[in-house]
Amino acid sequence: MNIAVIGSGTMGNGIAHVFAQHGYAVALVDISEDALKKALVSIEKNLSRQVEKGSISEDSKKQALANIATHTALKDGVKSADLVVEAATENIDLKLKIFQELDEAANPNAILATNTSSISITRIASVTRRPANIIGMHFMNPVPLMKLVEVIRGYSTSDEVTNMVMELAAKLGKAPVEVNDYPGFIANRILMPMINEAIYALYEGVAGVSEIDTVMKLGMAHPMGPLQLADFIGLDVCLSILHVLHDGFGNPKYAPCPLLVNMVQAGHKGVKSGSGFYQYQPGSKELVVADRFK
Numbered sequence: 117m118n119i120a121v122i123g124s125g126t127m128g129n130g131i132a133h134v135f136a137q138h139g140y141a142v143a144l145v146d147i148s149e150d151a152l153k154k155a156l157v158s159i160e161k162n163l164s165r166q167v168e169k170g171s172i173s174e175d176s177k178k179q180a181l182a183n184i185a186t187h188t189a190l191k192d193g194v195k196s197a198d199l200v201v202e203a204a205t206e207n208i209d210l211k212l213k214i215f216q217e218l219d220e221a222a223n224p225n226a227i228l229a230t231n232t233s234s235i236s237i238t239r240i241a242s243v244t245r246r247p248a249n250i251i252g253m254h255f256m257n258p259v260p261l262m263k264l265v266e267v268i269r270g271y272s273t274s275d276e277v278t279n280m281v282m283e284l285a286a287k288l289g290k291a292p293v294e295v296n297d298y299p300g301f302i303a304n305r306i307l308m309p310m311i312n313e314a315i316y317a318l319y320e321g322v323a324g325v326s327e328i329d330t331v332m333k334l335g336m337a338h339p340m341g342p343l344q345l346a347d348f349i350g351l352d353v354c355l356s357i358l359h360v361l362h363d364g365f366g367n368p369k370y371a372p373c374p375l376l377v378n379m380v381q382a383g384h385k386g387v388k389s390g391s392g393f394y395q396y397q398p399g400s401k402e403l404v405v406a407d408r409f410k
Contacts (some may be wrong), residue, residue, distance in 0.1 A: 118199035120194045127259060129158050132155070135183075144193075147188055199281075201230075212240065213242050231254055248277060261293045265290045266302060315346070325394070
């Protein structure tokens, strides 16, 4: 089976890494040559960490890298693919455009999957001529380490395609979970309201940043507090998913906290921008609460 991955960012290069490590030929596609070069550097570094930990051999690392070919032209990258996994930015207009192009360029029998964390699979499938072959394959970050894959079937996704993707995810050493196509699926439908409520608790002065995160880490055995996790995910991504939930259900309980909205508008997006609920310095693992919340 040949795999194509569309988008070479954090999720895309992680997905390519995992498929390549398990012996699949992977075409990694991105419009930016520089982005593809950076992706290969990231994959090589992550594979090297696995070698250092003894989880794979040096020969396995070399073979995995040899399994990846890069392309800047979508048509060239997907023409031989049996499965395409789209991992572009979480923007519905962009994803619809990509899937229209994929429908034209890919083999008519190819399965087209999206790594979306919240956007409707049924909506994406509606712009293609193969709705039975459209499915969600939501990997978790960091992809090489996280076991879960949400396999989301759209309204028209076939049983055959669903079963095939479930089996494929298991072959990657993942734990696939089948869910149906409703806003936020399962992971984000539960996670994002929790993060949003933590932000509301901060916004309303119930407790500070470190206090909120400490309660959830020590009281609920979460490895990371909700505010730190929001920074890690990206506050702009959290806001986008909350909008999907709010629009999809029309329920005010999903309305994003005004503090989150303001932070994103101000450019404070978490780890990616260097500042969110915490401050981030390159090379430092120290968790420092952002100045405005001290």
